[in-house]
Amino acid sequence: MKLHEYQSKALFQEYGIPIPQGRVAETSREAGAIAAELGGTVVVKAQVHVGGRGKAGGVKVARDAAAAERHAQAILGMNIKGLTVEKVLIDEAADIQQEIYLAITNDRSAGQPLLMTSMQGGMDIEELNRTRPDAIIREHIDPILGLQPYQMTYIASAMRLPRAHWRSFLKILSGLYACYNKSDAELAEINPLVITGAGALLAVDGKVIIDDNALYRQPALTAQRDSSDEPESERLAREAGITYIKLEGQIGCMVNGAGLAMTTMDMTKLYGEAHGIGPANFLDIGGGATPEQVATALSIILSDANVKAVLFNIFGGITRCDEVARGILTAYNAVQPEVPMVIRLQGTNAAEGKKIISEAQLPHLISAETLTEAAQRAVAAVQESA
Amino acid sequence: MSILIDRNSKVLVQGITGRQGGFHARLMMEYGTNVVGGVTPGKGGEWFDGKPVFDTMRAAVKTKYADVSLVTVPARFAADAIMEAADAGIKLVICLTEHIPVADMMRVLAFCRQRGTRLIGPNCPGVMTPGEAKVGIIPAMVALPGDVGVVSKSGTLTYEVGFAMKNRGIGNSTIVGIGGDPVIGTTFVDILEMFENDPDTKKVALLGEIGGSAEIAAADYIKTSMTKPVAAFIAGRSAPPGKRMGHAGAIVDGGEGSADEKIQALEAAGARVAANPEEIPDLLS
CATH class of the missing domain: 3.30.1490.20 (ATP-grasp fold, A domain)
Structure with missing residues (x-):
């Protein structure tokens, strides 16, 4: 969850970091x-x-x-x-004499927090990394011990910060680490941290991102969520416990599992791109979804007016395809879709699932064997609708 | 032969009396996995399908020698459960749980390294050595015994590819789901190294996705240290930047972690990269 600049800076202030x-x-x-x-x-x-x-x-x-x-x-x-x-x-x-970059983030590969700082503040870190990688000082933090005083002195020294500012800079470093740590942040960034004409340090801009998986223990931060830029459909899905991300294409995708959901999107793009056709959304219905959840997911997909076809791709492992097929029929009857739906069931009880779908003899239902075939049929269905 | 687990592995299930834990413990036993018992705090002394339930991992390990633990407990308790297993002397912990905060995982990983424990996951489907044992939720029907090692960040995509191989008569030495979280215990490189050293693995399939740089590190390893052929697929070519695609780790951030960058690195390293996962069996035969 992203905090706005004003929220991030107010949080910094709670940890003793001076802000304008x-x-x-x-x-x-x-x-x-x-x-x-x-x-x-x-x-x-x-x-x-x-x-x-x-x-x-x-x-x-x-x-x-x-x-x-x-x-x-x-x-x-x-x-x-x-x-x-x-x-x-x-x-x-602020009366700006010097801009410093300062951030703590999660280093995925190392599995440790990483502090990054540079006297070349102001520009974003990707740009800095591209143009002046040598100007960034990096220091990993032991996740059990936390940021140690000797590391802070090393950082101030390595970045060649004038000694007159060390005391206030070290206070800001330890404040930022405490803020990152106590807030379950995945990023706590001050850019720029300004040295003013009067010689004071000031966090002029700030960005904090909180780990979504830790929001349950961060009630004060969760209360600051601004959902105004979240599309209505994504909010509804989030509240129903479904992961849905709206995209720009025409093929609505309903898939079990995040990796397979991305792959299904990729397949619609692979076969549709030449015709200007692609995925309308990412949607992971999860394992063991109930017919009600499938119906909710289907209505969310169809709330997007761009959607000209829906592609169901379900790999039944523990989930049985016959149960999924019944769920799809229930959802179909509840939602009454008017666009073609390509259904591909594979894995446990796939034959029984396909039988249930074909016996229902519903209009707009198209069956497919492989993922390739499913993606191609969905692309063809969109072309036919045009 | 295989990596990580085989028919002799003695497995404890943390959370065995839970709905998910119990369901999968049964499927594991049906498959032939040697489940020696389970742990649920407050339920010590009970029995689960003839297997003893303990209050603590210490008591379980003391009574029943075990070398693998499967963590199936909810996110709020999972980090603690992994540490409990490592502290009790378990050397291989496999954690299925999704939604564990990253800060907790970083501490847990440091703790596991101190204790000499290997962690697989979290947010993974587990490990399966077809015909011998499975620890986790990978369905029995997706794979045959064979000589292709599979390593993947995903669950159902792995089943899809395993099943496509099975339909072509291609079997697997071991299938390892390393998990879709940003911070995980075991990386692609760790598993590739195990497959490279496993005499019964002849070829490897790698299933990656957007986010992070683990596939780039894998490409470096393939280039410098692997003799066995690798076929790969990277999910998320159509994913927009800055959006988290279901898995906590699946996000292209600041231009880093895109599918194209990973595909290029893998191809440059000599791996054969499929545009469509159903082509993986062709690339392996």
Whole structure:
């Protein structure tokens, strides 16, 4: 779960990391009032879960309250990479002498937290990694022991941070580690961490991503979830315990298992791409899905107007194909789909499952033996509908 | 012959009295796996299909010598269950549980390394040596005994490919599901190395997916150290960046972990990569 910048910085502040004065606004009027209260030059920043908002015009400097109100007016409601801006953060502008990159993330290969920092802050880490990999200091953290003081001194020294800033930097390092650790974060990033003209350190921008699997023990963070950029269909699926991701294609996919679900999408693309046809969604119905869940999943898939055919790909291992077939019929009767449905059942009791489907003699039902055949029939069904 | 497990492996099931644990323990026993008992805190002294249930792993290991443990308990208790097994001296722990927080897994992995315990998973379907034993949920019907080793991040995709091989008369030495989480106990490289050293494995099928760089490391290993032929499939070519595709680890992040990058690395290393998983048997024959 991603936190917005304003939420991330408020969290940093709880761990003793200094942040600029500022507040979030939902209207331009409110933005102007906050700017007036802060006085001086402020920055108006779009709060959306997407990178590159600066380049998209979502971050503006304002010399006074009137300018802040004007900028907020322009930014609120702006569409940045498909997301509508609903909140802006009004921060006092920092006097920037130097920008530092600082983050702690999960290193998947090492199975350890990884601290990364650089005196070349401001740009994103992928860009930095590409252009100046030698300018990034990396230090793994023992997950049992945590970040040790000697490591922090090493980091400050290796990055050639002027000694005058060591004391406050080390305090920020230990604060960021505590924040990452206690929040079950998969990323806690300050970029930039600014050295101001007055010689203070300030977390001017921040990004925190919380591990979804740990949300059950992070009630305060879970309460900050902003679902406004989550498509309605994805939210409904999430609440029904189904993993669904909306895509741009025409073939709705219903599959058991995440790896096979991705593969099924890939097959529709493999055989459909030349005709401009591809997957409409990722959907993992899971093992042992009930007919009710299959019906819910089918309605969610069909709520997407782009869907011109549905592809069921079920490998029955422990799940028996005859049970799945009955589930599909129940779902069919409940939802009454008007698009063709290609059904491919393989594995345990596949023959019985296929018999149930064929005996039902329902319109729009197309049976397939292999995954290849299923994908090709689904592509053909979309072509026929056009 | 095989890797990791065979008909002599003595297996404990943590969570044997649970619905999932019990269901799969029975299927494992039907398959011929030597399940010696189970552990459920608070149910010590009970019996499960003629096998003793213990309160703790220490008591279970003390009474019934065992060398493998299968963890089937829910996510909130699974990290602790893995550590309990490692602390009791079990050298191979296989964890099926999905949704364990990554922070817990990083601590558990460090703990297992200290104790000299190998962990497979979490969020995996387990391990099966066809004709001998299975520890986990891989269905018996998907594989025959044979000489192709299979290593995979996924469950049903593995069954699909195993079944396609079986229909062509191709069997498997051992099938290993390493799991779809970002932090897992055993990687592709670990298993490839075991297959390379296993005299009864002649060829290997590798089933990867988007996210992370484990397939890139596998490609490096194939290039530098493998003599046996490898056929591969990478799922998620059609997945958009920045979206988590079901598995916690299946996400293309900051341009890293894409299917194309992995396919290129594997091909450059000499592996034969299928565009369609149903072609894997062709690439192996």
